[in-house]
Amino acid sequence: MAAIAQARAVTSSDLWDEDTARRYDDASAGMFTPEVLDPAVDFLARLAGGGPALEFAIGTGRVAVPLAARGVPVAGIELSQPMVDQLRRKASAAEIPVVVGDMATTTVPGEFSLVYLVFNTIGNLRTQDEQVECFRNAARHLAPGGRFVIELWVPGIRRFPPGQAAVPFDVSDRHLGFDTLDMVTQQGTSHHYTHLADGSVRYGASNFRYIWPAECDLMARLAGLVPEQRVADWHGAPFTSESESHVSVWRKPLAAGA
Structure with a gap:
């Protein structure tokens, strides 16, 4: 896969700077543990089926490196050059090519079995329009029959x-984290x-726009993708209320109506 690509306008995403990128792996150490990471890599490897994969917001390569x-x-596509610089400490551009750009509009050459x-x-991506474009960008990169996968939290509105x-x-000895959420705009921090x-x-x-699972399904439909799982x-584990x-x-259909 060549690293030549088309990078377009930057989105509303926060841009992580050099200091944040340098601290990312340590600050997210719990996400690198085998019990957290291995099931994700197993799941994605099965879906890729040996075909090529594209990671949006590849970051420092937490998932991409073990998947490769x-x-x-x-x-990969990554908005922050400092995050890519950290990834380069683990894998070369020949091993994992990355284009710096936003995941809503930036393109890379080729077709992928998995995004x-x-x-x-x-x-x-802090607007609904940009999130819809992200789904469309995933569909744009998928080969027929290929799959788009996201991992996402369910907004904890019922806890308010x-x-x-x-x-x-x-809430732990080393860290206190909480979200502020706007119920009207779906904006959060x-x-x-x-x-x-x-x-x-x-x-x-860090700032974000939260999305409901049903909203994700509608975004996928707008992108021409069909729900699979x-x-x-x-x-x-089963998804429940x-x-x-x-x-x-x-999944991207094999043909129109498939």
Whole structure:
């Protein structure tokens, strides 16, 4: 897969800087553990079926590097050059080619058996129009019969009592995290307070637009994709009304009406 591509206008996504990129792997260490990562890689490798895969928002290669080690050719699109620089410490451009650009409009050459987007990252696109374009961009890159996969949380709206402005998602000795959500615009901000070794506290925030599973299905339909599977996690647990996350799979039809 050549690394030549078309990169277009930057989206409304937050742009991660060099300092954030350098700290990313350590700050997200829990997402790199075998019990978290292996089921995701297993799931994606099965769907790729030996064909090439494209990761939107490839980041530092948390998923792409072990997936490529399984023999799946992986390419990526990533908005942040500093994140790509961190990826290059693990894999060369020949091993995992990456184009710097946004995942709603940037294109890479070739067709893929699998396009995937993990760890809630579609929410980084902060308008509905951009999220629809992300689905269309996935469909644009898929070979007939290929699949688009996203991993996404289910908004915890039911946990909001009247008048409350935020809901916690992580409370631990080292980290306090909570989301503020706007019910009208579906805009949100994740707030992170991290206790450092020297006793100080570092604050960080990231902005997003939350999406409901049914809204994802409509976006997929607009992109010409058909639903194939929805489970609660990478292990394949059933998706229910109590699920707090989902892994959803849509397929590009083999032909019109297929």
